[in-house]
Amino acid sequence: MSTENTIEHKIDKADLDGKQEYTITVYAENRIGLLNRIAIIFSKRKINIESLNTSPSEIDGIHRFNIVIHEGYEVVRKLARQIEKQIEVLKVYFNTNEEIIWQELALYKVSTDEIAEKVTVERLLRQYGASAVVIRKDYTVFAVTGHREETDALVKALEPYELIEFVRSARVAIIKDSAGFHEKLKEFEAFEPGEELVENEFLEKGQKIFTM
Amino acid sequence: METAQDTIQQNEAKAETSKTLFKGTGSQVLLNGLIEEGVTTIFGYPGGAIMPIYDALYDYADKLEHILVRHEQGGIHAAQGFARASGEVGVVFATSGPGATNLVTGLADAQIDSTPLVCITGQVFAHLLGTDAFQETDVINITTPVTKWNYQVTDAKEIQEVLAKAFYIAKSGRPGPVLIDITKNAQLQLEEFPEYVKCNHIRSYRPKPKVRIEYIEQAAELINSAKKPFVLFGQGVILGSAEEEFKAFINKTGIPAAWTIMGEGAIPTSHPLNVGMLGMHGNYGPNVLTNEADVIIAIGMRFDDRVTGRLDKYAKQARVVHLDIDPAEIDKNVKAEVGVWGDCKETLPLLTNLVNENKHEDWLAKFRQYNQEEIDQVITPELYPTGDEMTMGEVLRNINEICGGDAVIVTDVGQHQMVACRYAKFNNTRSNITSGGLGTMGFGLPAAIGAKYGAPDKTVIAIIGDGGFQMTPQELGTIMQFGAAVKILILNNRFLGMVRQWQQLFHDKRYSFVNITSPDFVALAKSYYIEASKVDERANLRQALETMINHEGSYLLEVMVGRENNVFPMVPQGMSVSEIRLK
Numbered sequence: 001m002s003t004e005n006t007i008e009h010k011i012d013k014a015d016l017d018g019k020q021e022y023t024i025t026v027y028a029e030n031r032i033g034l035l036n037r038i039a040i041i042f043s044k045r046k047i048n049i050e051s052l053n054t055s056p057s058e059i060d061g062i063h064r065f066n067i068v069i070h071e072g073y074e075v076v077r078k079l080a081r082q083i084e085k086q087i088e089v090l091k092v093y094f095n096t097n098e099e100i101i102w103q104e105l106a107l108y109k110v111s112t113d114e115i116a117e118k119v120t121v122e123r124l125l126r127q128y129g130a131s132a133v134v135i136r137k138d139y140t141v142f143a144v145t146g147h148r149e150e151t152d153a154l155v156k157a158l159e160p161y162e163l164i165e166f167v168r169s170a171r172v173a174i175i176k177d178s179a180g181f182h183e184k185l186k187e188f189e190a191f192e193p194g195e196e197l198v199e200n201e202f203l204e205k206g207q208k209i210f211t212m
Numbered sequence: 213m214e215t216a217q218d219t220i221q222q223n224e225a226k227a228e229t230s231k232t233l234f235k236g237t238g239s240q241v242l243l244n245g246l247i248e249e250g251v252t253t254i255f256g257y258p259g260g261a262i263m264p265i266y267d268a269l270y271d272y273a274d275k276l277e278h279i280l281v282r283h284e285q286g287g288i289h290a291a292q293g294f295a296r297a298s299g300e301v302g303v304v305f306a307t308s309g310p311g312a313t314n315l316v317t318g319l320a321d322a323q324i325d326s327t328p329l330v331c332i333t334g335q336v337f338a339h340l341l342g343t344d345a346f347q348e349t350d351v352i353n354i355t356t357p358v359t360k361w362n363y364q365v366t367d368a369k370e371i372q373e374v375l376a377k378a379f380y381i382a383k384s385g386r387p388g389p390v391l392i393d394i395t396k397n398a399q400l401q402l403e404e405f406p407e408y409v410k411c412n413h414i415r416s417y418r419p420k421p422k423v424r425i426e427y428i429e430q431a432a433e434l435i436n437s438a439k440k441p442f443v444l445f446g447q448g449v450i451l452g453s454a455e456e457e458f459k460a461f462i463n464k465t466g467i468p469a470a471w472t473i474m475g476e477g478a479i480p481t482s483h484p485l486n487v488g489m490l491g492m493h494g495n496y497g498p499n500v501l502t503n504e505a506d507v508i509i510a511i512g513m514r515f516d517d518r519v520t521g522r523l524d525k526y527a528k529q530a531r532v533v534h535l536d537i538d539p540a541e542i543d544k545n546v547k548a549e550v551g552v553w554g555d556c557k558e559t560l561p562l563l564t565n566l567v568n569e570n571k572h573e574d575w576l577a578k579f580r581q582y583n584q585e586e587i588d589q590v591i592t593p594e595l596y597p598t599g600d601e602m603t604m605g606e607v608l609r610n611i612n613e614i615c616g617g618d619a620v621i622v623t624d625v626g627q628h629q630m631v632a633c634r635y636a637k638f639n640n641t642r643s644n645i646t647s648g649g650l651g652t653m654g655f656g657l658p659a660a661i662g663a664k665y666g667a668p669d670k671t672v673i674a675i676i677g678d679g680g681f682q683m684t685p686q687e688l689g690t691i692m693q694f695g696a697a698v699k700i701l702i703l704n705n706r707f708l709g710m711v712r713q714w715q716q717l718f719h720d721k722r723y724s725f726v727n728i729t730s731p732d733f734v735a736l737a738k739s740y741y742i743e744a745s746k747v748d749e750r751a752n753l754r755q756a757l758e759t760m761i762n763h764e765g766s767y768l769l770e771v772m773v774g775r776e777n778n779v780f781p782m783v784p785q786g787m788s789v790s791e792i793r794l795k
Binding site: 040090194204 | 337338339340341342343352353356357360361362364366367370373381395397414415416417538539540543544
């Protein structure tokens with residue numbers, strides 16, 4: 001199985017040292033400890049993970065990781081192969097920002113008094129594509145979905161008005177040229193579905209068990 | 213038209229086939245599974261969290277031979293030696309906590325040298341996980357970077373499937389160590405178990421890439437066009453049991469072949485196309501001519517830094533064909549023009565079919581020329597020294613003369629390892645057992661014990677330095693109790709020789725803490741009821757070696773060799789392979 005994408009990678013927007021943002025997409029079984037196994041591949045080489053998201057994919061039982069790192073093409077290619085080598089990983093893709101559609105979600109908590117007094121909220125919402133998620137007497141929560149610069153812009157705009165809390169999600173990304181994973185999966189499912197996840201059911205039973 | 217009656221009958225038939233066959237504990241079903249997987253020998257050390265498994269083992273003495281080692285590190289190295297000598301999966305038992313953490317070095321060694329192992333560790337009760345219970349360590353997370361796969365069992369119902377997967381993963385594709393951590397409740401749990409079913413497929417795991425014939429064709433084309441082709445082979449040839457296929461390939465093409473230390477023995481030392489050893493302490497010709505070859509065919513090797521030296525000056529003129537089962541290895545260190553993914557047992561015959569018969573006499577003569585230079589300047593003085601001091605090389609020469617290349621030679625790590633790999637003669641595959649990737653001092657003695665169980669009919673010689681021997685000497689106790697007839701040869705230069713050599717060459721002879729003293733090894737061996745003697749004069753060497761090899765049972769021989777002899781040739785760190793030094 002190849003980790004190479006069929007598309008030509010655009011090596012533009014790279015730094016002078018040839019590094020740029022890559023989004024690695026990993027399709028894997030939903031298995032305890034796999035996150036650690038994947039994370040180790042980066043930490044072993046002293047590579048920082050900029051953002052990491054894991055969630056169910058379009059296929060039942062298969063999880064999808066989105067990992068963003070800032071590295072050169074060769075390093076990313078080798079990382080992808082090392083990840084794909086893990087027993088529970090089905091497939092790995094890696095893409096530059098031009099090759100994906102991606103979004104991040106950010107939430108902003110501000111004082112309602114402060115914001116109602118000093119800001120034209122309606123304009124703020126329009127200008128930054130924000131929506132009000134919660135409006136209470138004491139605080140209001142806004143949400144923005146978009147690229148980093150869009151979510152950052154609202155942080156800057158709100159900073160003068162007591163931004164109480166700010167949180168941003170990891171990147172979620174869809175590959176432009178991907179036909180989905182269903183077809184690929186057929187190759188994998190020669191004659192068996194994925195396995196059930198087994199969790200530790202004994203953790204809460206400490207009081208009831210006598211052990212030595 | 214199917215009736216309800218038919219359906220009921222079918223369901224009854226299904227129930228019949230999935231009828232539970234065994235009622236017992238998780239421990240028993242684990243041992244039954246090991247037997248199903250063909251396991252005969254286990255190396256282990258009991259403890260609190262694995263006691264139920266040991267309790268069950270009490271009743272399996274006729275089916276499973278358990279070797280009680282003296283330290284878990286000894287256990288896992290023995291399992292490695294067993295696996296490397298026999299080609300089977302090595303099995304280790306250890307308890308939780310310190311028992312499991314003592315396995316880590318061996319796991320790392322097996323991971324980097326692709327040795328198939330299944331390690332079973334006991335673990336505290338599932339409800340105690342995460343409470344810092346007595347002898348609890350997070351074994352799964354500690355061992356994740358050094359295992360091919362690991363899994364924690366908390367329920368006996370998981371055991372059969374996990375064990376089957378463990379064996380399949382350990383030995384298929386690029387082999388490696390697998391660890392199963394089993395909580396004590398799962399070991400004790402009474403269940404009704406179905407029949408054990410071996411695993412041969414995991415959805416997300418591709419042990420063997422599909423062989424793509426177009427790459428074979430491209431590789432053949434490149435090989436056929438080559439004027440100075442050069443084969444570099446590694447342990448992949450041995451792991452794939454492709455020794456015959458490999459011989460057929462080189463015999464037909466007439467291409468000179470050099471080995472990595474892990475690949476040594478895949479073809480006999482005496483094979484006319486075997487041109488010697490690659491890498492830092494390898495032979496002169498293979499290293500220099502790597503930078504003259506026009507096509508390099510790398511088979512089951514991974515261009516380790518000890519083989520390549522400085523990468524930006526490595527084989528830049530060559531077009532590279534790389535055969536490997538692990539796609540992650542292709543283009544990792546050296547760019548391949550043609551990457552042939554697959555098991556070389558499958559790919560080599562396909563390639564052999566497409567390549568032209570050839571003889572590269574002039575090219576081969578070049579290797580011989582360099583070899584003659586190395587013989588004159590390095591090999592002869594090492595094998596036939598004229599000074600008073602004995603050399604490690606002459607000890608090896610004597611072993612070759614006595615054993616004729618049929619012994620299994622297990623080494624520790626250091627100068628003696630390089631000398632053994634350089635000069636030992638091998639007629640058979642799976643005869644050179646050494647810690648290549650990790651360079652684990654302390655590997656030699658326990659690995660030799662394991663190798664003796666893996667190859668009981670062979671003479672097994674452990675060649676160990678005075679430093680390495682002092683890392684795992686407790687395994688003499690294992691020999692004492694279970695009688696593995698291992699010939700232990702300590703080459704004592706009263707130094708940590710390899711580090712001393714580097715300090716001499718690169719640190720102005722500032723011998724910082726390499727001056728290691730030793731106990732009376734002969735007395736030590738005798739305290740374990742193992743026959744032993746010591747040689748410090750050349751006149752007695754041959755007789756002493758013959759006594760050791762012909763002795764019934766285990767024997768320890770200590771040979772005092774020159775203190776400050778260096779291993780040459782050498783590719784100094786940061787230099788190119790063509791800058792190899794003979795002195």
